[in-house]
Amino acid sequence: MVSPFTVVKSEGPKLVPFFKATCVYFVLWLPSSSPSWVSALIKCLPIFCLWLFLLAHGLGFLLAHPSAILIFVGLVFSALGDAFLIWQDQGYFVHGLLMFAVTHMLYASAFGMRPLALRTGLVMGVLSGLCYALLYPGLSGAFTYLVGVYVALISFMGWRAIAGLQLAGAAWRWTELAAGSGALLFIISDMTLALNQFCFPVPYSRAIIMSTYYAAQMLIALSAVESREPVEDYRLNKAN
Numbered sequence: 742m743v744s745p746f747t748v749v750k751s752e753g754p755k756l757v758p759f760f761k762a763t764c765v766y767f768v769l770w771l772p773s774s775s776p777s778w779v780s781a782l783i784k785c786l787p788i789f790c791l792w793l794f795l796l797a798h799g800l801g802f803l804l805a806h807p808s809a810i811l812i813f814v815g816l817v818f819s820a821l822g823d824a825f826l827i828w829q830d831q832g833y834f835v836h837g838l839l840m841f842a843v844t845h846m847l848y849a850s851a852f853g854m855r856p857l858a859l860r861t862g863l864v865m866g867v868l869s870g871l872c873y874a875l876l877y878p879g880l881s882g883a884f885t886y887l888v889g890v891y892v893a894l895i896s897f898m899g900w901r902a903i904a905g906l907q908l909a910g911a912a913w914r915w916t917e918l919a920a921g922s923g924a925l926l927f928i929i930s931d932m933t934l935a936l937n938q939f940c941f942p943v944p945y946s947r948a949i950i951m952s953t954y955y956a957a958q959m960l961i962a963l964s965a966v967e968s969r970e971p972v973e974d975y976r977l978n979k980a981n
Contacts, residue, residue: 752966755797756959759790763955773827773947781827787955788820791962798966809965811851818844819958834938835887841931842891845898848961852920858904865903869896872932879939888935895931899924902961916964923960930954 766787771780795803795813803809822840825833873892880888902924905917930953937946 752963755794756790759787759794759959762786762790766951766955767948776827776831781824784827785820785823788816788823788958791816791958792820794962795965806965808851808853811847812961812965815844815847815851816958816962818847835883838887838891842894845891845894848924849894849898849901851965852898852901852905854901856904858900861904862900865896865900869893872896876935876939879941884939888939891931895928899928902964914967916967919960920964923957923964926953926957926960930957 766783769783771777771783773780792813795809795816798809803813818840822837822844825837825840827833829837869892873889876888876892877885902920906921907914907917930950933943933946933949933953937943937950943949
C-alpha cells in the first residue's frame with residue numbers, strides 16, 4: 742500500500758499549476774452576468790491543468806491504462822461543459838448538461854463494475870430518487886426528463902466510484918478513497934447547482950458549486966494515477 746505522504750511528495754508538485762489556476766479563478770471572481778471568452782478560459786483553466794497533470798505521467802502510462810484514458814477524456818468533456826455553462830443564460834445550459842452527462846458515463850466506465858456492491862448501488866439509487874423528488878416541483882418541459890436522466894447518471898457514477906472503497910485491510914488503496922470522495926463532491930456540486938437553478942436561491946451557491954467541483958475533479962484525476970487495471974487486465978476483465 743502506498744503511503745499518503747508518498748503520494749503528496751510525488752504528485753503534489755504536478756498539481757501546483759492546478760492549485761494556482763484555481764486560486765486565479767477565485768481571486769478574479771469574474772461576474773457570471775457578463776460571460777466572455779476570458780471568463781470561460783479562467784473557469785476552464787484548472788481543468789486544463791488536470792489534463793497536464795495526467796499527461797505529465799507520460800503517454801505510455803495513459804496508453805497502458807484504459808481507465809486513465811477514460812478519466813482524461815472525461816476531463817475534456819468537463820471543460821466543454823464548463824465553457825457552455827458560462828453562457829447558460831443564453832440558452833447553452835442543456836449543452837453543458839449533456840457534456841457532463843458524457844463525463845459521468847466515462848468516469849463510471851473508468852471506475853469499472855468490480856466489485857459490484859449491490860447494497861451501495863441500492864443506497865445510491867434511493868438517494869438519487871430523493872434528490873430528483875426534491876428537484877421535480879421546479880422542473881418543467883424537457884428538463885423534467887433531462888434532469889432525471891442526469892441524476893441517474895451521476896448517481897451511477899457515484900456508485901461505481903464508491904463501490905471499490907475499502908477503508909481497512911490489505912485491499913485499502915488511496916486511489917479508491919480519492920475516487921469515492923471526488924464522486925461525492927461532484928454530486929454535492931451538481932445538486933447545489935440544480936437547486937439554485939430550478940428550486941430556490943442557494944446562499945453562496947457559486948462558491949459552493951465551484952469549490953466542490955474543482956476538488957472533485959482533482960480527486961478523480963488523482964484516482965487515475967495508481968490506475969486500477971493495466972491494459973492486459975482490462976481486456977481480460979472485459980472478456981469475462
